[in-house]
Amino acid sequence: MKALFGIATVNRRDAANHALQAESQGWKKQKRQQWFSLLLAGLASALVALLIVFALVPQWIAPYSPTAMMTDRILQPPGTANWLGTDYFGRDILSLVIYGTRVSLLIGFSSVLAGVLAGGILGALAGYAGGWTDTIIMRMMDILMTIPGVLLALAIAAALGPGLPNIVLAIAAASIPGYARVMRGGIVGLRTRGYIESARALGASNWHVIRRHILPNAVSPVLVMATIGLGSSILTGAGLSFLGLGTVSEIPDWGALLSQGRGYLTVAWWICTFPGLAITSFVLAVNLIGDELRDRLDPRVGA
Template identity: 70%
Template sequence: MKEVISAKTVWQAPELQANAQRRGREFDVSQLFVYASGLVILFYVLCALAPQWVAPYEPTLMMTDKILSPPSSTHWFGTDYFGRDVFSLTVYGSRDSLFIGVASVLVGGLFGGALGAFSGYIGGIVDTILMRFIDIVMTIPGILLALAIAAALGPHLFNIILAVAISAIPGYARVMRGQIMSIKSRPFITASRSIGTPHRTIILRHVLPHSWSPLLVMATIGLGSSILIGSGLSFLGLGIIKEIPDWGALLSQGRGYLTVAWWICTFPGLAITLFVLSVNLIGDQLRDMLDPKTSRGR
């Protein structure tokens, strides 16, 4: 018997080793992308917090002798129709774009998470009414809902944040409600109720600490979606009206020059794409780390 097991082990050894090496390569590649995404996000944060350290020119500086200059060593992203450096505009525009994304995710996540937690924990007719209302709101596309709210409130920074946050609340509420309903039926919650533990204590000490991870993953991935929606509103003329445009406004300003100066809207668009891709990769990594089923599968 030992000889049979030994022979079988020897026969399977090359295959097992190859599988282990393949998993190691996949792990290394995925980790490399995650680290690169982290560096990209840190660079964007630096651009938003201290754009003067990154941008080579003032965003309002008009160099009339370099109007519509293509990308070069002095102007990496070229210049626009006013002679402004597009790279500097992109760097300074990241401040409002990232602020809209982060603020809307915080507002939407807090309100949506609280609504979903309340609905899932209370249950009954309250849960039914709230979830049917959420279902109705979710039938409206997020960008369309945000567009309607922004058009009604007017082009202002906080109105844009509110519009993007409201469009994201139903998704957060749904995720949090499902998580709460799964947790409140577990034995340790039932035991806490049986000994007379107040509902407030059960929610704060037992339910919420076990339910925040899916919301965190959704908020991380939702950051990219919020920036896309905010940029879309600015592109349509419902964003912030400022001397220094955000990414969506840069795209809108450059669309009329796409055939003669493609760089005006191409590089801000690439900036949005790179940020959303980086955030999604970080979100996928968080999901793999916080989801025990995924961890066991790996």
């Protein structure tokens, strides 16, 4: 009997040790994943910061002027004199990519800011007011969401014509329904909370309740969506520029560089490759930053 009791005790002890080891291994694996995710987000932030520096002071970094035509180096492959090669005018591709960063980032940031402001205001109004206001605004958003965002931006840009303000307006208009629905969903879930009712009972105005109690708690999902939407805006802007609906300037953006180099893919692959890599790198970087922000701001995801 004592032997059986001893065996049972040993089995329980072994099971407890195995459980502790499994829990320790799971915790270590989770920590490694967190550190790896943080490392990726740090590298992505560094890349975005570098591109912002390119956009702010391209003349300090670019080796040549973007309009300098070196006729003795036309369609030169990447080398020591021109690290990323030259185009059919003899312009340095590295300088063009660096100078094109300004217009590309300006399109992305401006369109996201305009979309967040317009969509956030409409979503906040619909979510807080409710009733017919909510119904009318959200049905309008539903109508816009039935049209693919890229197609809507393309239609608006084609109707307005090329130009920086027009392309920003087109991309922003296509993103408004998404931001409006996210903001409206967050506010609908907050407006019936106890502290909101208490603030109203104490005589707080609607503007005070929205500004002090609702918006600070509803803005996090919109911020994450805007971060990820920045990459989509850059990609959409590049697509519109590729189709000839972008900015009209002697310094092309990344999408215009792709469009200019598509006819030379067989003889000068570098004209399209490096602007495409710049677009891909930026989109990937902001998506990684958006994922990290989501994990930081949403405890349910980080749990």
